[in-house]
Amino acid sequence: MTVTELVSYEDALATYEPVMGLEVHVELGTKTKMFCGCSTSLGADANSQTCPTCLGLPGSLPVVNATGVESAIKIGLALNCEIAEWCRFARKNYFYPDMPKNFQTSQYDEPIAFNGYLDVQLEDGEIFRVEIERAHMEEDTGKSTHVGGATGRIHGASHSLLDYNRAGIPLIEIVTKPIVGAGEKAPEVARAYVAELRELIKALGVSEARMEMGQMRCDVNLSLRPHGADKFGTRSETKNVNSLRSVERAARFEIQRHAAVLGDGGTIIQETRHFHEEDGSTTSGRVKEEAEDYRYFPEPDLVPVAPSREWVEELRGTLPELPRVRRTRLREEWGISQHEMQSVLNAGAIDLITATIDAGADAGAARKWWMGELARRANEEGAELAALPITPVQVARVCALVDEGSLNDKLARQTIEGVLAGEGDPDQVVADRGLKVVSDEGALGAAVDEAIAGNAAIADKIRGGKVAAAGALVGAVMKATRGQADAARVRELILEKLGVEG
Amino acid sequence: MTDLIRLTAAEIAAKVASGELTAVEVTEAHLARIEAVDEKVHAFLHVDREGALAQARAVDEKRARGEELGPLAGVPLALKDIFTTKGIPTTVGSKILEGWIPPYDATVTQRLRDADVIVLGKTNMDEFAMGSSTENSAYGPTGNPWDLTRIPGGSGGGSSASLASFQAPLAIGTDTGGSIRQPAAVTGTVGVKPTYGAVSRYGMVAFSSSLDQGGPCARTVLDAALLHEVIAGHDPLDSTSIDAPVPAVVEAARNGSVRGMRVGVVKEFAGEGYQAGVMQRFEESVELLRELGAEIVEISCPSFDKALAAYYLIAPSECSSNLARFDAMRYGLRAGDDGSKSAEEVTALTRAEGFGAEVKRRIMLGTYALSSGYYDAYYGSAQKVRTLITRDFEKAFEQVDVLVSPTTPTTAFPIGERADDPMAMYLADLCTIPANLAGNAAMSLPCGLAPEDGLPVGLQIIAPAMADERLYRVGAAVEAALTERWGHPLLEEAPSL
Numbered sequence: 001m002t003v004t005e006l007v008s009y010e011d012a013l014a015t016y017e018p019v020m021g022l023e024v025h026v027e028l029g030t031k032t033k034m035f036c037g038c039s040t041s042l043g044a045d046a047n048s049q050t051c052p053t054c055l056g057l058p059g060s061l062p063v064v065n066a067t068g069v070e071s072a073i074k075i076g077l078a079l080n081c082e083i084a085e086w087c088r089f090a091r092k093n094y095f096y097p098d099m100p101k102n103f104q105t106s107q108y109d110e111p112i113a114f115n116g117y118l119d120v121q122l123e124d125g126e127i128f129r130v131e132i133e134r135a136h137m138e139e140d141t142g143k144s145t146h147v148g149g150a151t152g153r154i155h156g157a158s159h160s161l162l163d164y165n166r167a168g169i170p171l172i173e174i175v176t177k178p179i180v181g182a183g184e185k186a187p188e189v190a191r192a193y194v195a196e197l198r199e200l201i202k203a204l205g206v207s208e209a210r211m212e213m214g215q216m217r218c219d220v221n222l223s224l225r226p227h228g229a230d231k232f233g234t235r236s237e238t239k240n241v242n243s244l245r246s247v248e249r250a251a252r253f254e255i256q257r258h259a260a261v262l263g264d265g266g267t268i269i270q271e272t273r274h275f276h277e278e279d280g281s282t283t284s285g286r287v288k289e290e291a292e293d294y295r296y297f298p299e300p301d302l303v304p305v306a307p308s309r310e311w312v313e314e315l316r317g318t319l320p321e322l323p324r325v326r327r328t329r330l331r332e333e334w335g336i337s338q339h340e341m342q343s344v345l346n347a348g349a350i351d352l353i354t355a356t357i358d359a360g361a362d363a364g365a366a367r368k369w370w371m372g373e374l375a376r377r378a379n380e381e382g383a384e385l386a387a388l389p390i391t392p393v394q395v396a397r398v399c400a401l402v403d404e405g406s407l408n409d410k411l412a413r414q415t416i417e418g419v420l421a422g423e424g425d426p427d428q429v430v431a432d433r434g435l436k437v438v439s440d441e442g443a444l445g446a447a448v449d450e451a452i453a454g455n456a457a458i459a460d461k462i463r464g465g466k467v468a469a470a471g472a473l474v475g476a477v478m479k480a481t482r483g484q485a486d487a488a489r490v491r492e493l494i495l496e497k498l499g500v501e502g
Numbered sequence: 503m504t505d506l507i508r509l510t511a512a513e514i515a516a517k518v519a520s521g522e523l524t525a526v527e528v529t530e531a532h533l534a535r536i537e538a539v540d541e542k543v544h545a546f547l548h549v550d551r552e553g554a555l556a557q558a559r560a561v562d563e564k565r566a567r568g569e570e571l572g573p574l575a576g577v578p579l580a581l582k583d584i585f586t587t588k589g590i591p592t593t594v595g596s597k598i599l600e601g602w603i604p605p606y607d608a609t610v611t612q613r614l615r616d617a618d619v620i621v622l623g624k625t626n627m628d629e630f631a632m633g634s635s636t637e638n639s640a641y642g643p644t645g646n647p648w649d650l651t652r653i654p655g656g657s658g659g660g661s662s663a664s665l666a667s668f669q670a671p672l673a674i675g676t677d678t679g680g681s682i683r684q685p686a687a688v689t690g691t692v693g694v695k696p697t698y699g700a701v702s703r704y705g706m707v708a709f710s711s712s713l714d715q716g717g718p719c720a721r722t723v724l725d726a727a728l729l730h731e732v733i734a735g736h737d738p739l740d741s742t743s744i745d746a747p748v749p750a751v752v753e754a755a756r757n758g759s760v761r762g763m764r765v766g767v768v769k770e771f772a773g774e775g776y777q778a779g780v781m782q783r784f785e786e787s788v789e790l791l792r793e794l795g796a797e798i799v800e801i802s803c804p805s806f807d808k809a810l811a812a813y814y815l816i817a818p819s820e821c822s823s824n825l826a827r828f829d830a831m832r833y834g835l836r837a838g839d840d841g842s843k844s845a846e847e848v849t850a851l852t853r854a855e856g857f858g859a860e861v862k863r864r865i866m867l868g869t870y871a872l873s874s875g876y877y878d879a880y881y882g883s884a885q886k887v888r889t890l891i892t893r894d895f896e897k898a899f900e901q902v903d904v905l906v907s908p909t910t911p912t913t914a915f916p917i918g919e920r921a922d923d924p925m926a927m928y929l930a931d932l933c934t935i936p937a938n939l940a941g942n943a944a945m946s947l948p949c950g951l952a953p954e955d956g957l958p959v960g961l962q963i964i965a966p967a968m969a970d971e972r973l974y975r976v977g978a979a980v981e982a983a984l985t986e987r988w989g990h991p992l993l994e995e996a997p998s999l
Contacts, residue, residue: 052606052705056827058599059586059608059705061740091823093872097845102826160845162831295872297881300711300820301703302741 005260009184009252012224012259018186019232020179020251021221022130024197026172027140027214028071029207034139034170035062035105042213046163054168056100061301064089068170069112069305070315071206072137075172076113077316078200079132084112086306089137089299094292097160098142100167106138108296112305118200120192121324122185125338130193131177142167172206178232186222186255191248194218198244199323199345211242218247220275222254224262233258234268238282241275249280257282330354334363347375348385352392359396365403369395373416390419397426405442411435444481448493451476462498470494506531507668511577511725514671518576521565525558525576529620532578536622536669539999544644545654545664547583548591549623554578561618574728575618580670582661583624584631585611585716586705594707595627595657597640598856599834608705609737610674610716617732622670625660629858630825631681631709633657634930637921638860645917646689648957648996652914655685655930661719662689667999672729673719678710679813680910680934682717683946687909687960690948690992692726692977693719695934697967698941699744702737708824710817711742713938721993723947723977727755730970746968754971758978761795765976766902770806771933777912779952783959784908787949787980791906794979799902803894808887809936810928815871815884816939822868825861828853863924892940899966904976907933909946909960937964945973947981948992958992 033040036053052060076083090108116132143166148158174197182189198216201209209216223235236258241250258268272285321329330350331341344350349370356366370385374395378385398415401407407415407430418429429435451473452459461469470491477490495501506528509517517523533551540546561576586592586604588611593599607615614621628638636644636659646654647667654663658675662685665673675682677695686693694717701716708714718729734748767788772781792798830836830852831845838851857865871880898905910930920926937944942964949961961980965972985991 055832057586057604057606057833058592058594058602058707058827059604059703061704063739063741093823093826095826095829095846095849097829097831097849100827100832102829103823293874295823295869295874295877297819297823297872297877300742301708 006253006256007259007263009256012255013184015226016224016233016255016259016262017180017183017227017229018251018255019223019225019235020176020182020186020190021235022176022179022190022193022247023219023221024174024194025217026075026174026201026207026209027216028068028170028172029205029215030065030067030071030170032065033168034065034068034137035168038168040169044165046161047165049165050167054100055164056102062105062299064302064305065170068137069307071170071204072112072135072172073307073312073315074204074206074319075174075201076116076135077312078204078319078322079113079116079118079135079174081113081116081132081135083307083312084110084114084305085309086110086304087112088304089302090296091299092138093295096141098144098162098164098167100142100164104138104141105299105302106173107136111136112307118193118196119324120189120196121327121338122188122192123339123342126185128182128185128189128192130179130189133175133177135172135174138171138173140166140169140171187248187251190220190251191244194247195244195345196324203320203323203326205320211244214242217242220247220250220254222251222258223268224255224258233262234270236268236271236273236282238273238275239285243277246275246277246280250275250282253280253282326350334367336367344371347371347378349375352385352395355392356395356399359393361396361399362403365399366392366395369398369416373413377420388420389422390416394419394426401426401430405445406430407435444477444490445493445497447477447480448473448490448497450480452494452497459498462494462500465500467495467500507535507671509671510722511574511671511720511728512722514577515574515728518561518565519571523576525561525565525618525620526555528576529554529558529578529622532622532670535667539667540669542645542650542999543647543663543667543669544642545580545625545660545667545669546623547593547595547626547639547641547660550587550590550621553590554620554622557615557618557620561620564618572617572619572732574672574732576620577672578620578622578670579614579729580623580625580661580664580673581611581614581621582627582658582673582675584627584676584707585674586707587611587621587624590624592624592707593641594631595629595636595639595641596856596858596861597835598828598852600640602834604705606705609702609739610733611705613733613735614674619672619732625658625664625673627660628657628681629861630707630821631657631676631678631714632821632860632864634680634684634927635915635917635920636660636685637917638858640858643917646914646957647999648690648914650999652916652957653688655688655910655914657681658685658693658719662686662691662693665689665691665719665721666993666996671721672725674716674729674733675719676706676709676714676716677934677938678713678715678817679938680931682719683934683944683960683962684910684930686719686946687948687962688914688958690951690958690996691719691721692723692945692947692981693717694726694730694945694970694973695937695943696730696734696970697744697943698938699740699742700734700748700943700970702735702740702743704737704739708820710820711824712820713813713817715938721991723758723945723974723981724752724755726945726977727751727974730974744968749969749971751971751974754974755978758975758980758982759795760791760976760979763796763904763976764799764902765791765796766799766801766898766905768801768803768806768898768905768907770803771907775911775929775932776908777952777954779954780908780910780912780959783950783952784906784961787961788906790980790983791976794983801898801902801905803891803898803936805887805890805894806936809891809939810932812884812887812891812939813931813935814867814928815880816888818864818868819871819881819884820868821861822865822872825857825865828856860924888939891936895936895940895942895964895966903965904972905964907962907964909933909962913952913955913957913959933962941967943967943970943973945977947977949980949984950992951995
């Protein structure tokens with residue numbers, strides 16, 4: 001294999017225009033498989049979630065999962081697609097041991113949803129419209145594990161193990177029309193599209209769309225054409241790019257690689273390529289000398305799917321607010337910048353913050369905790385924010401305690417720490433950790449405020465750096481509290497409130 | 503015991519229900535008959551002696567406890583080896599499934615058990631139901647009880663031969679292009695292909711999904727109707743299953759009549775290739791129908807002459823996909839797996855060794871017909887012809903209540919005669935294929951022996967989809983009149999084995 005010297009991204013874009021096609025597979029979160037009653041839950045023993053139908057035993061027949069169809073229609077509607085009045089499943093015929101029937105039940109020229117679009121927002125605020133060609137229903141294959149080879153690939157393996165638990169899990173494949181006009185932003189558009197699609201799928205509640213779990217998988221098809229050319233160039237198909245960052249990197253790498261090959265007077269081979277997380281490169285997979293002949297034909301074991309218009313409209317009525325629209329609304333409500341909103345989105349904090357606000361917290365405080373202390377903790381533990389053992393209601397309670405003056409920032413932090421450590425609700429933690437003194441401190445704080453207000457000139461001196469002047473205020477507070485306060489603590493409080501280091 | 507094996511299913515069921523006979527006696531008599539004659543006939547691939555007796559005992563115990571019995575309780579049945587049977591081998595007549603023990607029952611199998619029918623065993627068939635003579639079975643041919651050197655029809659030759667040799671009073675077949683009706687015709691028995699979707703295909707190993715249909719085989723029209731009612735009816739496990747009440751076929755079979763009915767004679771089913779004696783018996787049957795009070799109307803179905811061609815594109819196309827699963831990975835034969843070969847090589851070797859010539863021929867035909875660039879010309883055109891044939895039927899049924907024709911152009915031919923001539927073999931299904939393409943209901947029943955060879959001739963009756971009861975009403979009337987004319991059922995003229 002010859003190693004191609006990449007062309008710099010800027011040079012590539014100076015000469016060529018990238019054209020992309022993105023194919024995303026989403027595993028639906030239905031309880032049962034697409035064509036049988038087997039469970040779809042993850043982590044079960046190999047082949048324990050199988051039956052004659054998903055094992056393709058002789059004589060077995062498929063029955064369509066109605067929830068799968070419903071999910072497909074919802075996705076189609078959310079992607080602004082037309083929903084077919086009548087469509088069929090088709091058999092995609094090819095041999096592979098992890099495919100029990102040696103054909104995949106899919107859809108071919110009659111997809112359930114077609115002709116739509118998804119608007120995605122780029123970092124500079126530009127809205128880019130990605131046109132959707134189609135969204136169709138199909139079933140997943142089983143899983144092969146190649147044993148004995150060095151790389152886990154089939155090459156060099158002594159034998160392979162097959163697990164059919166995944167075989168028959170419903171998939172929706174969403175295919176874009178060729179994405180043109182993105183120019184240098186093409187990789188960003190690819191990433192933004194997949195990210196937006198993931199948000200959409202999650203908002204619809206049809207899948208958790210966790211890319212790291214393979215619930216959402218992306219193929220990046222890319223070609224280049226000289227600026228001004230009408231005809232598309234030959235494309236490469238980079239398969240199974242399974243994180244947002246990888247989608248962007250894969251597109252970028254392929255732009256640079258294609259440009260290098262074309263710049264040397266070479267030709268791009270139509271082939272599938274593997275993406276490598278380690279260095280962001282792609283390598284050649286299977287060459288498609290001629291288009292693979294899948295011998296599609298309508299699946300005779302299933303009857304056509306003909307969703308009534310009433311049902312489609314009913315489903316349209318159940319669609320949630322679309323994520324981008326919702327984000328714009330929330331951004332305005334929260335009064336934050338586009339950039340800040342992007343960070344909230346990237347952190348997976350939108351729903352958490354919203355729920356915290358719903359539980360009574362104000363927007364600024366809710367965002368401060370989730371994007372600050374809690375985001376840091378999640379990051380340290382390599383966990384999703386939502387996976388932290390603290391609920392929006394608990395965070396809202398901490399905010400309330402701060403608001404009523406029962407907790408200050410430092411103590412609030414300790415309270416959250418306690419909740420995360422499993423010590424119970426915020427009130428429980430406050431009581432058990434003896435953070436309760438802060439409620440006395442609340443009263444103390446009030447006395448300090450009074451003393452500061454009544455001695456503005458002294459307070460100004462202290463602010464100006466004359467820390468020794470604090471003694472006069474301490475005296476005033478001690479007098480006001482009839483000596484029941486801890487003088488050292490009072491001094492600390494005064495300095496703290498005046499923003500001066502002790 | 504000879505008398506017992508000649509009883510009809512209706513008679514056996516009545517005698518078991520009344521206590522005159524026990525299910526065990528009935529089952530033992532049929533097992534003894536199998537023991538005595540099946541070495542010569544070879545109708546069965548697997549006899550489930552123990553299972554059958556156990557089930558018979560269970561029926562007798564059920565009766566002793568005073569529980570309600572199924573409608574065909576204690577009646578033995580021969581099941582085509584295309585239906586899965588939990589714990590009992592199912593080969594589909596193919597070497598590729600030799601030794602496979604299914605972990606589940608087909609819906610038909612389940613319904614038979616629920617009806618207290620005694621399943622004697624699994625019958626021989628052309629491999630994957632592809633053939634018209636049962637010569638394509640990987641386990642050797644079956645003889646026609648009328649002349650053991652001749653074919654018993656196919657693909658369900660084992661089922662038809664078991665009936666004609668009195669090894670079972672009932673059998674189950676499947677009909678993709680005539681595999682119930684043509685064997686019935688050449689063995690002097692009754693066979694019905696119900697409306698497509700009437701009988702669940704769940705657990706029926708697929709040959710051509712859009713054409714396959716299970717159905718009853720028997721020696722009388724009433725017995726076929728009784729079995730029809732047991733196996734038909736909606737099945738949520740088969741998406742193409744009809745979700746509507748089963749037509750009242752038993753009632754129709756008990757009240758045979760053609761008075762006032764309009765019967766169409768399809769004029770395209772005649773001419774070259776039709777044996778003189780077959781046409782003679784057919785014409786006599788038409789005359790009989792007229793005498794019984796039917797109005798005879800000549801009907802033209804111009805698209806029928808393209809039916810065979812369309813069938814031999816659609817059926818192979820679907821089979822090329824349906825049979826892809828036999829890849830040595832999960833069940834059945836595994837050839838050449840010596841540890842040095844790839845999965846792909848093992849699959850190829852297994853399919854080379856496990857499939858017979860006719861199956862391979864059809865897989866290749868179908869693979870070709872579906873390939874890109876040829877799909878429209880072959881599979882696409884065939885589907886258009888299918889639509890035309892359906893329209894021909896619709897037009898015909900605007901004028902008549904049923905259509906009649908010979909079931910098959912000739913009587914049983916000698917084993918080996920057409921084995922190397924696929925086209926000649928395919929012609930055996932000339933008259934039966936249109937009903938499969940359109941999804942209609944159709945029956946074959948005996949209408950005499952051809953004068954030139956003394957072999958049975960079948961009369962085919964075709965009814966519109968969902969009007970299966972018409973077959974039984976007409977069939978019962980013809981059967982009663984002919985039995986009266988002959989003085990006995992036709993099968994009594996069959997040689998004793």
